[in-house]
Amino acid sequence: MAVLHNQRIARLLNEMSEYLEVQDVPFKPSAYARAAGIIAGMTDEVTDIYDQNGKKGLDGIPGVGKGIAEKIEEYITTGSIKELEQMKKKFPVNVSELSAVQGVGPKKIAALYKKLNIKNCADLERAVRAHKVAGLAHFGKKSEEQILKGIEFLKKGRGRMLLGTVVPLAQDIEARLRSVPGVARVTVAGSIRRRQETIGDIDIVATTAHPKRVMDAFIALPEVEHVYSSGPTKTMVRLSIGIDADLRVVKKDCYGAALQYFTGDKQHNIEVRKIAIKKGYKLSEYGLFKEKKLIAAKTEEEIYKKLGLAYIPPELRTASGEIEAARRNGLPDLIPYGSIRGDLQVQTNWTDGNASIEEMAKAAMNAGLEYIAITDHTQSLAMTGGLDEKKLARQGKEIDALNKKFKQKKFHILKSAEVNIMKDGSLDIFDAALKKLDLVCVAVHSHFALSEKEQTERIIRALKHPLVNILFHPTGRRIGRREAYALDMESTLRAAKEYGVAMEANASTDRLDLKDAHIRRAIELGVNIVVNSDAHAPGHFANLDLAIAQVRRGWGKKSDVLNTLSVDKCLAFLKRLKK
Template identity: 55%
Template sequence: MTTAQRELSNRDIAQVLLEMAALYEMEEVPFKPRAYERAAMAIAALDEPLAQRYAQGGLAALTALPGVGKSIAEHLKELLETGTFREYERLKRKVPVNLGELLAIEGVGPKMVKALWQQLGIRDLADLERAARAGQIRHLPHFGVKTEEKILRGIELLRSAQGRRLLGEVLPEARQLEATLRAFPEVEVAMVAGSVRRMRETVGDLDFLVISSQPQAVMERFVRLPVVQHVYSKGETRTSVRLHSGLDADLRVVPAASFGAALSYFTGSKAHNIALRELAIKQGYKLNEYGLFKGERRVAGASEEELYAALGLAFIPPELREDSGEIEAAQRHALPQLIDYHDLRGDLQVQTNWTDGAHSIEEMVEAAMAAGLEYIAITDHTKSLAMTRGADEDKLRRQMEAIAALNAKLRQAGKRFTVLSGAEVNINRDGSLDIDDAVLAELDVVGAAVHSHFNLPRAEQTRRVLRAMENPHVDILFHPTGRLIHRRPPIDLDIEAVIEAAQRTGTVLEINAMPDRLDLRDEYIRKCVAAGVRMAIDSDAHAVEHFRYLALGIGQARRGWAERRHIVNAWPLAQMRKMLKSA
């Protein structure tokens, strides 16, 4: 072997399996698509690189994954060892298009891709856009003007992502690179700055800042990292690269005396920086990335704490630096005591393999304990979401019994952990729920959620959601706006009315921590804080690995100025339960 072959990431591998599912879908092969999708999900949710898992545990470690059996494990082995596998190549030959690109468009599925390729030779996004703009698609059988318009809108939406990526997707990569830099012998301190540090829900690129007295050696090492694909520029203080993951990354090397000023400057936001510099000028200073200066003399700059203090400000946590009132609050020393990343005691939305989750109740409990939680609510889907094998009243009752038995077992084993029974109940079009009130009354935690009719007009949608919140058994409104970042817009809700109703009815609003949900979003959280509405930060875990997403929800809550007192699952169990309507 000459140069090391770049290792496939779990994301790459999951993508290949998803393409397999789509290819089988085109062939109208029954059941296989679901099987491949399930396997893709399991791999995408994995923390540890699949290659590493395979290297250590062989085929058995692969088949141990949920949804991975003998055949898929064999395919994965081949994929890991050779970069592809025969069955994938065979299927791809039949429809040789850029599947990932085309399927990323909302409303475009495998059948449409196949038809477009067969009839118009469309192979990628550019082909598709050209054909749609030329009005060619509307003339195909089973297509029409509306479909053509939908495709163009879908492409627009995809574009508006502007190459920004989900924080949850980027954060592990950023932390890993940060650790790599920290381990360089010439590096004294390394930190990730930018929007990652501010925990913005999406990230455009990565900014790293290091202290070193040997910048050239650091830059040399940096550009030779295997994660680096292309070097845009390389200098003494700044190097700019494209990573294999598709992200751009900047590395800046600064002397220790400037680190705080540089960290502040490169953390942003731009608006916060400008406001800070204006404040400095008013006080007779000059502020730049090298420090706070009075004339030629540097009065602060080694640490952020020192910098903010010199300006007469309380330390402003990075999540608040958006120039949305934080500087004024810091002047009055009236910043909120933000909820901390270690403050959560429970998780009030957890799915299991009773419906569309990957793992059993017991496995989720184990993982929650390992994540340092004291309680979780099991909230599987209900019946009208049939594709998830949603629970009906009988199934919910059976699950309540299973949970009661598990709690008894935990107590017997001396474990201080409580499993609450719950459900993620569907809100019907008219605002009624798809589970009988009598059964809801027996559950510890009832979450209600919109999973259908996303496009109702504002008045009707708001009326619908309010009616659900007024149900005396509904404790929490799950992912209140239903948005999927970069994929689906939020439902059209009068958010003020929802917050007012939450206050009036005592309904908790969720901050769903899934990377592509983060719903409520930061600005709505801040409205809730102002209105004194309680919220819950939930992982919405569908697999044991998902509890780590809670950190994203906490980041979002901090961006919304939330304190521990606003977040019910940061409270001890007894206090939290008293807060719920059904208690």
């Protein structure tokens, strides 16, 4: 609940920022966007701060001053912000929808509205297809092509939401349904339970002796916008955030069968049911039956067991070899959630993070971590104020001092950097400075459009560098926003193995990069994985489990992931890899 509230305030401030920006208002947009970013990453509840200390308390939040504090207060007390509503009236354009199109920003949105009365993506697509856009100032043929491509991409991702967006909401709904009197169990199943990177709808299984009470509570949730259908065992609704949710209520005795039925993906379920048929059984959401006799239904474990299979963890139920492996008892012992001991990608306010090194360290400690690596951007990523050799040295001194301070707490801060890989595969920091770091991490942030051959050669050259330990977000994709750059993953992974570089499983909600399939291949090739949050704010350490989920989907064990080790062992391992 807490997180959702902050997200909501952050979204509103972001909207303020967008509308101010299209109106070419100077400086205010970045002030609003900054405040939104900070609030989105906060672990404390803004409404709690307001309840306890009023506007003064809000003023104390970094990035929030008198003006924005007033807006937040207005939102908390009245549910809307007058100025935002007025701006929307004056400029009736879906700014967030249009700016989601790659290459379309505030200036272009303003021009498109003023010249062609374009208010949303549908308008834009029509205008582009009629070639009305190319004539405008600063728009040409290529702009039209780019816009069309951007719109197509958005359409492909339509209707699916990020795992990291949906999980907190689903867990929140789960908790609220569980508190309904008479409810025995509630579990979110479906693609969320499998921890798939994007989610099409929320499937919930509940057991109770009083189905109607749960259904009524479900329909009465404030998030419910529309009820498609509702009966004693199944209710389907649309939630206001733009995703459907289904609640299925079964008797306590067939809980396992229902869960099994609603968790596996389509193909997994078909395969499992085929096995049942072969053995003379029938499998449904009500149980495993021989003729009419119930064989198993209470737990998933007993159902799989009766079918001659080991228990298959939800993340693996995708019909990609898990059933054969379960039959010969060859499933991997998956890395447990919560087993990361140190986070090796953390940004701070030295560049584009929004908290100090000390604040991030404290948040990491609170999240149960034993160490973090500070990995701010380097100089060629100018928009983030990337660090050069001098600044890296200065930052190193600050880290030394903090390590002294945290000595009794046995918490360790490592010196590192997210070193930018240049177009030719070289790094933008001299080796002499890199040698002073505890570990060197590299990443691509530009020249996304190189051919597959060029991109692969470029990255492999960086991996070959004798000081490089980890490749961050190896494919550069942003789910639903930007495709991965063209990259020969097989060659890249083989190079990582040869040159002793670990691959990151990045937990940022729209990255999840490497993704499950690549992780699985990496592990097959003996490449080590590192699970990182890519935290830019104290609240982001909570994302680590999202990447652990992807490692699990990639059949990863604890021993495949280097930062499940203690800080000393992890560093020693990375050094040994390089030899």
